[in-house]
Structures are given as structure tokens and as C-alpha cells.
Amino acid sequence: MTQQRLTVLGSTGSIGQSTLDVVARHPERYEIFALTASTQVDKMLAQCAAFKPRHVVMVSEAHGRALAEQIRAHQWPIEVHTGAAALEWVAAHPEVDSVMAAIVGAAGLAACLAAARSGKRLMLANKEALVVGGEVFLQAVREGGAVLLPIDSEHSAIFQSLPEDPSSWERRVRKIILTASGGPFRTRDPDTLRDVTPEQACAHPNWVMGRKISVDSATMMNKALEVIEARYLFGLPPSRIEVVIHPQSIVHSMVQYHDTAVVAQLGVPDMRAPIAYGLAWPERIDSGAEHLDFTALPAMTFSKPDARLFPGLQLAWDALNGPSGTAAVLNAANEIAVDAFLNRRIRFDQIHHTNVATMAAVLPESPTTLADLLALDERARRSALEFVQRIQA
Numbered sequence: 001m002t003q004q005r006l007t008v009l010g011s012t013g014s015i016g017q018s019t020l021d022v023v024a025r026h027p028e029r030y031e032i033f034a035l036t037a038s039t040q041v042d043k044m045l046a047q048c049a050a051f052k053p054r055h056v057v058m059v060s061e062a063h064g065r066a067l068a069e070q071i072r073a074h075q076w077p078i079e080v081h082t083g084a085a086a087l088e089w090v091a092a093h094p095e096v097d098s099v100m101a102a103i104v105g106a107a108g109l110a111a112c113l114a115a116a117r118s119g120k121r122l123m124l125a126n127k128e129a130l131v132v133g134g135e136v137f138l139q140a141v142r143e144g145g146a147v148l149l150p151i152d153s154e155h156s157a158i159f160q161s162l163p164e165d166p167s168s169w170e171r172r173v174r175k176i177i178l179t180a181s182g183g184p185f186r187t188r189d190p191d192t193l194r195d196v197t198p199e200q201a202c203a204h205p206n207w208v209m210g211r212k213i214s215v216d217s218a219t220m221m222n223k224a225l226e227v228i229e230a231r232y233l234f235g236l237p238p239s240r241i242e243v244v245i246h247p248q249s250i251v252h253s254m255v256q257y258h259d260t261a262v263v264a265q266l267g268v269p270d271m272r273a274p275i276a277y278g279l280a281w282p283e284r285i286d287s288g289a290e291h292l293d294f295t296a297l298p299a300m301t302f303s304k305p306d307a308r309l310f311p312g313l314q315l316a317w318d319a320l321n322g323p324s325g326t327a328a329v330l331n332a333a334n335e336i337a338v339d340a341f342l343n344r345r346i347r348f349d350q351i352h353h354t355n356v357a358t359m360a361a362v363l364p365e366s367p368t369t370l371a372d373l374l375a376l377d378e379r380a381r382r383s384a385l386e387f388v389q390r391i392q393a
């Protein structure tokens, strides 16, 4: 077995830390080439002590200087880089075999494309990068000869439930069914959503995650992004992707075939399981997650999402059926809106208003390059920010 040399983008986040937890269980299989973070110096220093990467990227220059000082004091042979361009460098470096993309938001797009173009095994948790990148992202994967593996638990489940030969998917599969927990407000009266606080929105019943994805789970914009992600990963038309609410988060998603058979993937809700699958595919390794005990399971239930509680879900199909680039506009609006909500500048229900208004205001012009995508992302962010400023006044 040859050792995989790994870059973990966003190593200090929830997915990044879970990735390092799995990696630490298999020192003979994985070696860390690079770790990256935005600003968390203390966490990064602890990861440096444990994993001795050759390179570290801190996007923030000031935090990078602080980290470099501590690394020098320890006399560790670790190079510290700063600035966003260094993310692309550690993602595309010829000595790297695999890249875990665990940055949050469109900020991870350029590094994902760099890894894709350099033919890496690209493990994608950073769903926003694929939502924004769309066909441009897929083309980079094809041209670079990269292997794109989903880490999002639903997409990992679907990938595990599909036949091995991707060219048969379109022909054999009737529908992809994504499960959604429904988040913390599944049973809430829709008329009271305007009173939701950031603390309530971030308290997810089944998963502990970063703040952005926690808010997205509460609005179900996370599922909307996942519908778009599924469309690009698996190539089925949007009309053949469905969402059902399954509050127990045991069935991670399913594939329904033309003969009526349904193949699903089950497990305890622990992101280390899909991470281990991505790291080892097609092998299976210990993930550290608990095995499922069927005799101890709660009753599993499934229901239709309530459009009054989760109006944002429909935006996935609106974006996919709109002109190319519309999903990038939706994503940018949502990133601005979630940030404004977390900073108490807009109400919870106004996240959706911001997304709808921005999709109506910004018409994309078929992006075909990274530069086009970044310009479109920027234009949509400005428009969303203007809307936020108008409604908060």
C-alpha cells in the first residue's frame, strides 16, 4: 500500500478536524503535506504539533506571522505561507495525491479548481465550490483527470448506492432521494420564524457543524445547495432529484431505480464515516464512528418538506432551471444573507428575501472561466449587500 500525501483545506473547521481524526487512526496510509486555515492560530499550532505538515497556509497575513513565530520557537521544519493564492499552491503541488476541500463557501473555489486541474483525488465537503463552479468545475475535473469524491453525507450515501459504472446512472436510475433532518425548526410555526436568533439557528439536533452550514440547515438552504451539488455530481436532471425529511438522520440518502428497487446507505450521523469513505475509496477503513445497532434504533419517519417553513428549498430548482450561473448568484446571496443574520443585521426570514431579491436582480452571463465565476460572485454579493442595507434600515 502506498501512502497518500494529503492537503487538508480548512483543517481547523468541523470537517477539517474530523478528517484529521480519521487520518490519525491510519498513520501507515496517510501523511499530511499541508494544512490550511483562515485565522485560528492556536488550533493550527496544535495540528502542527500532532501532524507535522510540511506546509501551512494561514489566509490572514497577521495570523500567519503569529503562527510562524511560534513554529520558529518550536524549531519545527514547517513552512508558513499566507494569502489566498497559497491555497491553490498547496492544492496543486505535484507531491500531493489527495485534497480534502473543507473550506466553507465560494472562498474554496479557486483551490478546488487548482486541485481538479492537477488531477488530484479531490474529496469535496465544500459544496459551495461545486454550486458556484458548476460545469466549469466538472470540466476542470475531466481535463485534469481528477477523481471527485463526495464527502457531504447525502452525496456519499448516493455514491455508495449507485452502480460503479457512471455511464449507467442516467439509464438505470429513476430518482435520487436526498434526506434532510429538517434542522432545529422542523416543527415550528412558520409565522414565528422571524423571531429566531443566531443561537437557536446554530443548535442543530443531530450534527455539530460550522456556523454557516448550521444556519443553512435551519433554513434548508443547505438542502437546496445539496440538490444543486447532486445535479452536478450525478448528472441527473433536476426533476429527478427529490428531498424528504427524515429527522433521525440514519438513512443518509437513497437511489430509486426504474424497477422500483430503492438502495439506501445507513449509519449513525457522524461525518467521520463519509470522510473515511472518501479517504479510502474504494477500500473501507475504520472511521472511529459507532456501528449502527438496529435493535436500538428510534422509529424512522419520512415526510414532505413544508414549503411555508422552508421556502428556500425551491430555489435549487429555480437556479438549476435558470440561465447558467444562477446557482452562483443564489450561493453568493445566501453567503451574504447568512453572515448578515449571524451579525444580527437581518432577521432569519429575511435570508430568503435576500436570496430571492438577488436572484431577480443579478442576471448571469454564462460564466465559462474562474475569472467569470469570481466576477459573477462579486456582482451578486454587492447586490445582496445593497438589499441587506436597504432592509435593515
Ligand code: NAD
Binding pocket: 009, 010, 011, 012, 013, 014, 015, 016, 036, 037, 038, 039, 040, 059, 101, 102, 103, 104, 105, 107, 108, 125, 126, 127, 128, 151, 152, 153, 207, 208, 209, 210, 211, 212, 213, 271
Ligand atoms: P467550519 O466553519 O467549521 O470550517 C471552515 C474552515 O474553512 C476553517 O478551517 C476556516 O479557517 C476555513 N476558512 C473559512 N473562511 C475561509 C476563507 N475565506 N478562506 C480560506 N479558508 C477559510 O465549516 P465546516 O462545518 O467544517 O464546513 C466546511 C464545508 O463542509 C462547508 O462547505 C460545509 O457546507 C461542508 N459540510 C460540512 C459538514 C459538517 O458536518 N460540518 C457536513 C457536510 C458538508
Ligand code: MG
Binding pocket: 152, 153, 154, 226
Ligand atoms: Mg449534507
